[in-house]
Amino acid sequence: MCELLAMSANTPTDLCFSFTGLTRRGGETGPHKDGWGVTFYEGKGVRSFHDPDPSASSRIAEVVQTHPIKSEVAICHIRQANVGDICLANTHPFIRELWGQYWVFAHNGQLSDFQAEPGFYEPVGTTDSEALFCDMLNHLRQHCHRGDPAETLVEHLVELANNYARQGVFNLLLSNGERLFTYCTTKMASITRRAPFGPARLKDTDVTVDFESETTPDDIVSVIVTEPLTTDEKWDIYQPGEWRLWRKGEVVLSGGR
């Protein structure tokens, strides 16, 4: 299994604090040592870092922890391999272009018997996750249209996700840079930080941050993870089958089975 982290914010915000907590679990406080990756949207562009080495000891992860990259949407994944070798091609997040937007995907879980229908998008690596991502995009390209309202896209995504969830564990992060779709079958939690901001302490390493000193009163920043990252904040736990669509730090649509 793996761990997931995403951010949705109404102003470009760095992920240093949360990323520092998560990456400890990649070979130090957790067993997810089979690679890691993170993608930051900046406008319509993305910048990604992928590494098949353990995040807890990665020189590149250290740079991402300490070099503030400001983003309104970011998606991060640390891997404990089950399906697919440990190699760069199997390292999440996966990225494809659809309708002139980069779509970014990370998955926790396993659908080991999943067989994708042939389609335009094809996996490069050998994970079930990348095959699922290609299947989702092939479905969207076939059944939806550029400029469809969020409600329409989400209806299709929820139907796909419910179907995958019947075949295995499918905790999902998916974004096109404007919105972030999250779906839980077994574990996901979120926190929304807004004024008045307070301090927070990471669970996985001795780091505390005072968000008050790093924010303005209008900032709204949400973090979505498979396991809560801090010990002194109240995280909102997803129910199995629950999904939430995030935009600019807030839930704009949600539902469940």
Added chain:
Amino acid sequence: MCELLAMSANTPTDLCFSFTGLTRRGGETGPHKDGWGVTFYEGKGVRSFHDPDPSASSRIAEVVQTHPIKSEVAICHIRQANVGDICLANTHPFIRELWGQYWVFAHNGQLSDFQAEPGFYEPVGTTDSEALFCDMLNHLRQHCHRGDPAETLVEHLVELANNYARQGVFNLLLSNGERLFTYCTTKMASITRRAPFGPARLKDTDVTVDFESETTPDDIVSVIVTEPLTTDEKWDIYQPGEWRLWRKGEVVLSGGR
């Protein structure tokens, strides 16, 4: 205009020396300060670094200079913007998946009136370069097939490139991870290093390397650039209209107008 750098090698090799020379030109010894990017193939996977900041002062570029990432094919670009704003979405190399392979593209030049036919692949940013890349992949997808021999693919690529070259400046690097296609309209040069290896000195900064100590006798490593990077080696200058297909450090097909 911009500058390009690529590597083709028969064994995973790092790009630190050449990358250090090139990135000096991004705001220090050259005016190409409007972002930079590099993509390394590792097997079928890729890892990319993209930054809209000047490469000469980029913290992330510093990591890539000093952290050896071993690859058989790498493509790098430093940008001096002409068409398209300075932003991440306009930062080369551009990447798309075709036939289950990542295709990576970087371009030097300008075809400011270029209008791509609508197709499956669409640009995310606003550069003529990304529109050209999408046009090439749309053509390949429509007219070629998975598993076509290199000769067939190259025939199509050369025809496309000759056509673009009639409309402006089109110096090109394009790879699918197996092969590297290079095309010159105005400036490109290559060097192939093999045993007996010797020392080399960068033109843009006071760095010397002794390749003898970093290689084995079987290594073949070629570097392709828009402007030679070293002062004490003999670079092989491309003619206008000349193209070369590289594989494992050697030219396997070539031609010209």
